[in-house]
Amino acid sequence: MEVAYCNGDSHTIKDSFRTNEGQYTMAKRVDFPISFHNSRHNKLPKPRLTLFKSKNSSGSTHKMVLNVSRDIMLINTPHVDKLAQSDVEGSSCLKDCYATCHDVNITSTDNQAIVAQLLVGTTTGKIFFIDLPNWDSAKIFNETNFIEPCESAVTCIKWVPGSETQFLASYASGNMYLFSTVYCTKAPLNEAGVTHALSKQGSGYNIYNVVVPRGSKSSSKDIVKWELKSGLINEFAFSPDTKHLAVVSQDGFLRVFDFNKEDLVSAMRSYFGGLTCVCWSPDGRYIVTGGEDDLVTVWSLNEKRIIARGEGHRSWVTMVAFDPHTSMGIAADGTPIKREGSELPVYRFGSVGEDAHIILWDLCEDSLEPVTSWRRPTTETNGDHSLSERSSSSTVSSHTLPIKGSHSRSRHYNSKVSDSSATLPHRTKLTKFRSLVKHSHSDIHLNNASGGLLKSMQYETILDSVKVPRLYEVPRLDALVSKRVSTDRLTGIHFTPDAFLLVSADGGVQVWSRPKRQ
Numbered sequence: 001m002e003v004a005y006c007n008g009d010s011h012t013i014k015d016s017f018r019t020n021e022g023q024y025t026m027a028k029r030v031d032f033p034i035s036f037h038n039s040r041h042n043k044l045p046k047p048r049l050t051l052f053k054s055k056n057s058s059g060s061t062h063k064m065v066l067n068v069s070r071d072i073m074l075i076n077t078p079h080v081d082k083l084a085q086s087d088v089e090g091s092s093c094l095k096d097c098y099a100t101c102h103d104v105n106i107t108s109t110d111n112q113a114i115v116a117q118l119l120v121g122t123t124t125g126k127i128f129f130i131d132l133p134n135w136d137s138a139k140i141f142n143e144t145n146f147i148e149p150c151e152s153a154v155t156c157i158k159w160v161p162g163s164e165t166q167f168l169a170s171y172a173s174g175n176m177y178l179f180s181t182v183y184c185t186k187a188p189l190n191e192a193g194v195t196h197a198l199s200k201q202g203s204g205y206n207i208y209n210v211v212v213p214r215g216s217k218s219s220s221k222d223i224v225k226w227e228l229k230s231g232l233i234n235e236f237a238f239s240p241d242t243k244h245l246a247v248v249s250q251d252g253f254l255r256v257f258d259f260n261k262e263d264l265v266s267a268m269r270s271y272f273g274g275l276t277c278v279c280w281s282p283d284g285r286y287i288v289t290g291g292e293d294d295l296v297t298v299w300s301l302n303e304k305r306i307i308a309r310g311e312g313h314r315s316w317v318t319m320v321a322f323d324p325h326t327s328m329g330i331a332a333d334g335t336p337i338k339r340e341g342s343e344l345p346v347y348r349f350g351s352v353g354e355d356a357h358i359i360l361w362d363l364c365e366d367s368l369e370p371v372t373s374w375r376r377p378t379t380e381t382n383g384d385h386s387l388s389e390r391s392s393s394s395t396v397s398s399h400t401l402p403i404k405g406s407h408s409r410s411r412h413y414n415s416k417v418s419d420s421s422a423t424l425p426h427r428t429k430l431t432k433f434r435s436l437v438k439h440s441h442s443d444i445h446l447n448n449a450s451g452g453l454l455k456s457m458q459y460e461t462i463l464d465s466v467k468v469p470r471l472y473e474v475p476r477l478d479a480l481v482s483k484r485v486s487t488d489r490l491t492g493i494h495f496t497p498d499a500f501l502l503v504s505a506d507g508g509v510q511v512w513s514r515p516k517r518q
Helices: 387-393 410-417 430-434 444-449 457-462
Strands: 016-019 022-030 049-056 059-068 071-076 088-093 099-108 114-122 127-132 136-141 154-159 166-171 175-180 195-201 206-214 217-227 233-238 244-249 253-258 263-269 275-280 286-291 295-300 305-311 317-322 347-353 357-363 481-484 490-495 499-504 509-513
Touching: 016 481, 049 099, 049 114, 049 490, 049 499, 059 099, 059 114, 071 099, 071 114, 114 154, 114 166, 154 233, 166 233, 175 233, 244 275, 244 286, 253 275, 253 286, 275 317, 286 317, 286 347, 295 317, 295 357, 305 357, 347 490, 357 490
Parallel strands: 099 154, 233 275, 317 490
Antiparallel strands: 016 022, 022 509, 049 059, 059 071, 071 088, 099 114, 114 127, 127 136, 154 166, 166 175, 175 217, 195 206, 206 217, 233 244, 244 253, 253 263, 275 286, 286 295, 295 305, 317 347, 347 357, 357 481, 490 499, 499 509
16 A cells, blocks of 8 residues: 655665654664563564653652563663663563563552552463562462363453452453452462353344362352454553443454443444554543554544545554554543644654554544545446445444644535545556455454354344445545654554653664743
8 A cells, every 4th residue: 555655765774853842853762671581483472562650758650561572571761762771660571471461550459559560471371460569479360271272362451440459351252351350369270170150142243151170169249251353452541531442353343341341332344354443532532443455443432433445555554553652632631622723632652563654644624635536437337326426325424533733624525525526536556455455344354263163143133234435435544644654563652741661572662752832
């Protein structure tokens, strides 16, 4: 797919770029030492970075957790823009497995001590529950692999926001488990008698209470299993208000659940291939996904439809994240902020991919390219309606999108939408992509990903009825800036008030300084 590059050759590694705010500069790249090297392993899990704030007697400080190969590192960095190798506070090397994902929860003990609780998912399906900075890893979930087999790796893990005892973990099998920390004990737990009691059957998913025998007693409240029948789950994310859960998987679907009611409320399907990453806007109005179709897709929770697609990456998108510190008209916690000239916010988010590019996007009406038809309409002789009539009837309104400036372009925009005589815009490398369109709108990859499972009538009603708008039916989001900034694939992007961090597949962390505030 074509990439709108800014100022230079796409093969040149950039160490700076400029936006309306000023110039962003790569301040440094830090490569942390690791204790285990395995150059023969070509499919090591992606390095992931978790940022959090820890409180102590002197105040709060920024910390982060990074996994590279089998190493898990705790990094203490009061100033993110001054990150260095010497900031490593502690580390642990896993045995016989690799770390795939992690998350940190800050809680307080009975004596009011502040404790950072680290969860680490692994390639063998086990989950380590570690108290930082003591690195006490005696608590292990799924230790004997009776809950989930060792062939199924943990793909994503997150603490339930606002809870000190519950966390959610997804597996490559397409299952998710809601665990409670009371399930873990210091002593090994006999899980041989685990049973599943069906508690809810939804549209394409089942929910079970997992009963774990404990001597003469059994408990069905400690573990809840979500069976999605989706194939590999790549990532999930809680909405800012914790009411909804967005899940993306290899079958190409975004599933949005009411987390408390355990109901599937809406779904979206990728243009082609699996969806690999997902995030929420700070106010919870929009969901952004990235996938194997090289696109970023913006989904409106209220409208339950795709409102924009962003083209720019030349390979799979590995992570998307909103930048609340640069978004206009909205605070980091999602609270609206009144600003002169406009009442609606402008959302800034970034994406990285296996093409080693970072792309920044502004979600607003001014950044969207009007919808145009790919080809000139031709009149059908075997029907009552012409192609142009059907094309005009499938146009998409942009009224839900925020307006960047004080002057609205809606009238000019809508006139272009209804123009069915527009021709295909110039795009390079489009022929190869269009050859995949027929497959992308079929059920082939859905059937394969579901493992040939028979679908229920509800499953067909909710998910198979999801329509995939073609490229010309959805407004196109133009990249604000697109730069190749690494020689290796990028796996993560994280925004802080003073900088943003990029993580590469070799474990290196780039620190990019923001423009100086005036």
